[in-house]
Amino acid sequence: MTDEQQAPDPPVFDAVVVGAGPAGASAALALARAGRSVVMVERGPFPGAKNVYGGVVYGRVLDEVIPHWWEQVPVQRWVVRRSTMILTDTQAVTLDVRSQAWGAQPYNGMTVFRADFDSWLAQHAIDAGARLLTSTVATGLLRDGSGRICGVRTDRPGGDLRARVVIACDGVNSFLAKEAGLLPRADATHMTLGAKEVLALPAGVIEERFGLGPHEGLDIEAVGGTAGVPGGGFLYTNRDSVSVGVVVSLNGLAASGRRPEDLIASFKAHPGIASYLKGAEVKEYSAHLIPEGGYSTMPELATDGLLVAGDAAAMTLAAGIWLEGVNFAIGAGLEAGRAAATAIGTGDVSAAGLSGYRRALEASFVLRDHKRLRLAPDLVLSDRMQQQYTKVLCDIAEDLFTVTNPQPKPGLVRIMRRVLRRHRVRWRDLARDGLDTARTFR
Amino acid sequence: MVAVCVAPTDLRPEVDDLTGTVRSDLRRADLPAAEAAALEYGLRIAEEWGGWVLVACCGSAAADDLLREARALGAEVVRVGTAPSPTAGPLGPLGPLGPHPVAPGDLAGHPAATAAALAGAIRGHGQPALVLCGDRSGGAGVGAVPAFLAAELGLGQSLGLVSVRTEGVGRLVVERRLDGGWRERLAITGPAVLSVEGAGVRLRRAGLDAVLESAGAPFDVRSPNGSQTPPGEPVAGGMHTSASRPYRPRTRPVPAPTGDAHERLLALTGALSDREPARVVGPLTAAEAADELLAYLARRGYTT
Amino acid sequence: MGRWADISFEARMATVEFRVSERAHIVVDSDVCRSCTTKVCVHACPADLFAPTADGGILFNYEQCFECGTCYMVCNSEGAISWTYPDGGHGVVFRHG
Missing domain, CATH: 1.10.287 (Helix Hairpins)
Structure with missing residues (x-):
């Protein structure tokens, strides 16, 4: 935090983290805790402004970095009921799991709004000493004379940001990973599109309709119900709204000729869903891509001076009954931050010096879960x-x-x-x- | 010194359709377009006049990041701190005219008090050569603050400007929108309070180094003078509307008819002049209706 | 068709905050589109930003873009859609994402 103030201009940070989502904020948190100077570059006006997710944040991974996180996290509802539905046009088979244990400490899953959650997590990184630069797009990688990555270009005037390590947590479209040659330019095959509506419903009505207590939530994941387009739907409860939407294969959507909001409408009209949503009005409509290719489509995770984490590295688990992403982003971000801090300490930020990142992920749930379920995305779709x-x-x-x-x-x-x-x-x-x-x- | 008054606001507050309750979230605040334009004009004028810009704000700390962004643009910043009211927005359950809950020290809805606080903060930094405001705040504003501010500072005022340009040091040429598509061009010399509309210019972006330097840096935060805190009952915008009526364009003089009384009467009423009586031509198909319309226009000389 | 209480597309898009930039972050090369037979972007874009024109080209909007990337991912003609992020601080702002 201090050495860049005396440094000649432009300031050199130990690390620049691109994207202040869960992966980026976690990476910055780990780096700042390790005493490294780090700046997060966020293109939205605040962290989470560009982000959309489809269900539940599992916070267990936060235990090690933010003790008692559940006392301060901006939660909407704690998920105590989780339904997996198989839908045809007129039928539904549901596996409905309920556990009151999930609604008490140390909790399991929660619903959040990303504008709140991502800002909260980024604030922890800031409190630990990281800097946050909002409303700034990282437009490309900065390379030194030998071609080694040494920072990022931004779209601010005078906007080159030099750093020893760049951590790309810039999301599913990761232009930095693409520029570094780690990701293909466009890969519709392994992408799904999530389209979502947030519908206003009074808290009391939600609790009555879904059989929930005051802070309790429900999460429904459905296979089918998307008018024949490969994919599924989801519905989860917030404090006084429900989020409902579909996740469909991008190529399937392209071939179907259907519009995304029509698919939401057909999911909402399913007899197993419709009655839950009666009288609910749209508060916000949103859409986002999800990299669902799983383990086999993950890019190289480290190259000289660059690490990739979160959606940029396709770290979402879309394995039918498990749908997770934010927790993997946090887990990977933390490991990326730690590996970068170690590499900066030894002075070797080459791919070899940063290889501890992959080793740490291999040993953690991030890559072990993805490896175990590597066949799931193709199977489910x-x-x-x-x-x-x-x-x-x-x-x-x-x-x-x-x-x-x-x-x-x-x-x-x-x-x-x-x-x-x-x-x-x-x-x-x-x-x-x-x-x-x-x-x-x- | 060019002072620019801003009030970062949640520009898309949540409004409950049933109760009219407004929930705004200052963490998601932005500068209203008019205030962004005021700041941009302020920066341009200061550059050309060789002065500096003071950004004055009256509000809670929730939107300090936006003020730091202004600081990164080279402006000095002063904020008159008021108690944060994170969820109770400027509008109450009954909208701008109804009673609304006001947190102690919250000056929203009190344009006179807001203007007094801003004037105090500006004077604390020197005598302004110019004061720029947005034409109205992004919240429940009625555009009264600039006028009160002019009164507080004892300056002339020019409100609702759509363009501001300098003509040498100390001299401005501004344009104001009038009713009926008219514009008024004014030359301004000497200190004045100007409020501008959010049109024509975009606020520049701060450079990277300046933003990094500005992030987390402290700036002047003052507390409002206790005696100026208004009583609990807010005046609706501090203004009274005595009458409201639609815009009536000025009359167009038409020469008086000539001739004897009979002829003049005929000319005034148009009783014997040619006119086409109304005809019922429908119901028609779309194609027939189109033909009918075209034929009518052709008869009246609109198409050839 | 069993759809109830659905809103118009304009009302749907009006629920989303967009801080519109002056610069268009999407650019479509309509000359390339004229040889495209599928024009998948037209129906796949969740914000309905692409409209086919009578001469076979594509008319594009950028103001109400979710910045999801669907359009360039599904586009089968390399280079027809140039897509970048909008300038920092601009573009979509999700509050309930």
């Missing part, structure tokens, strides 16, 4: 899973509970055989996909 198995599952459930008196009950095996035939699913494919599923989620 596969045609059979999206088009056939949702219908198969719903039909089996429907037939199982349809009472056909005076006919006796047909038995599960007969129902399955009948339903599989109806949807032209071959036992061979089912067995193979079953095996894949077992391997993926083992």
Whole structure:
């Protein structure tokens, strides 16, 4: 914090973190705690202004850096109820999990608004000594005579920011990672589009409709319900609003000819969802890309003078029943900050000097979860899973509970055989996909 | 010294459709376009006159980051601190004219007191050569502060300007929008209070080094003079509207008709002049209606 | 079609704060678009910023952009859409993101 003030201009920071989202704020927090001078460059007027997410922030990763974070975090509701729905046009099969333990210390998941949460986390980095530069776009990488990355260019007048290490936490479109050759320019195959509406509902109505206590929340994740476009929907409760939307494969959306807000409308109109939303008015509409390719599409995480974390490094887990991202961004940001601090300490900020980042991630949940579930994104968005198995599952459930008196009950095996035939699913494919599923989620 | 008065405001407060309760969030505040324009004009004038800019603000610390951004543009900053009212916005449950809750020390809705506080803060930094304001604040403003400010400082005022340019040191040529599309051009010499509309100019961006230097730096924060804190009951904008009526353009003189009484009467009433009586031509298809309209216009000489 | 209480697209976009920059951060090369048969950007953009013109080109807006990147990701003609972030402090401001 102090040495850059005496330094000749332009000031040299130990590190510049691009993006003050969860990854960037965590990286800056770790660097500042390690006593390094660090500046966050945020293109929005405040942290979180450009960010959208689709559900729940799991804060366990914060335990080690912000003790008792739950006493100060700007939470909307603590998620005590989590529903996973499989939807067809007229059917729904729901796995509804509820635990009151999640609604008490040390808590599990929470719903937040990113403008609040990201600003809160960035404030922790600032309190630890990091600097925050808002309303500033990092337009490119700064390289020294030998071509090594030595900072970023910004769109402010006189805007070159020199630093020993650059940490790119600049989100899913990461132009810095692209400029460094780590990410392809455009990769629609591994992207999904999240489109969301925040709908105003009085807190009392939310609690009544969803069976919740005053600070308790519900999170619904649905597969299907998106008018045939591969993807799913989500609904989660805030204090006095609900967020509802869809996450659809970008290529699927492109091929479908449907508009994103139409897909939200069709999800909202599903009989299993519609009654929850009666009388709710739109407060805000938003959309954001999600890098859902998983482990196999992650870029190189470190190069000379540059680390990549968060959405920029495709660190979101979209594995059907688990949908997480903010926690991975925080975890990766913290490790990036620590690795950068160590590398700066040893004076070696080359790719080799920064390789501790990847090693730390390999040992932590960030890469272990992604590695374990690396097959999940393709599986969940596969045609059979999206088009056939949702219908198969719903039909089996429907037939199982349809009472056909005076006919006796047909038995599960007969129902399955009948339903599989109806949807032209071959036992061979089912067995193979079953095996894949077992391997993926083992 | 060119003083620029600003009031960062949440420009998109949440309004409850049912109760009319307004919730504004000053952490999301921005400069209203008019105040951004005032600051830009202030910086330009100070450059050309060889002076400096003082940015004066009356409000809570919530929007200090915006003031630091102004500081990074080279301006001095003074803020008259008032108690923060994070959720109770400037508008109360009944809108600008209804009773609204005012936190102690919160001067929102008290233009006279706000102007007095601003005038005190400005005087504390010297005599202004010029005072620039936005035409109205972004919140519940009615545009009264600049006028009160002129009275407090004993200066002339020119309000609602759409363009301000210098003509040598100490002299300004400004343009004001009048009703009916008219403009008024004024030459201003000597100190005055000007309020500008948010049009024509954009606020420049501060350079990187200046922003880094300014971030977290302290600036002059004063407390409002206790005796000037207004009583609990706010005056609605501090103004009384005695009458309101629609804009009536000035009459166009038409030569009086000539001739005898009969002819003059006919000319005034148009009783015997040719006119096309109203006809009912519908219902028509869209194509027929279009033809009918075109034919009418052609008959009246509008199309050839 | 079972859709109830849905709002107009204009009302939908009016719920979002945009601090509009003077500089357009999206630029479309309509000459490239004229040879594009799918024009996927037109329906895929969640903010409905792209409109096909009668001569086969694309008319684009940038003012109400979510800055998501969908348009250039789905664009199949390399170089038709140049897309950058808007100038710092401008563009979309989500409050309930």
